[in-house]
Amino acid sequence: MRSHIKAAAAAFLLLAGVGAAAADEIVIAPEQDTVIQEYVKKQPLASVKVPGVELNIGTALPDTVELHEVPNVKYRYVVIDNRTVLVDPGTHKIVKVYN
Structure with a gap:
């Protein structure tokens, strides 16, 4: 009986973690995404190198x-x-990577 309770508790904690991660997901409206892409094309920047940083959603860039x-x-x-x-200026976390 105790093993069932432990398994149920572990499953609950796992699902709670998944829910919390999903709540952090950033959704950018298609209209806003279009505005961003058009602006970026008109205002090109030189590419920079950031050693040791993977370009993944949620990765924090150095300040x-x-x-x-x-x-x-x-x-x-x-x-x-x-x-x-695209980066959240408050957290410096990547919210979207364009190809």
């Missing part, structure tokens, strides 16, 4: 990486390894 504003958009952008990266 030394200069982020650039997109007018009327909460997020900022930077070009790393020739890929445009």
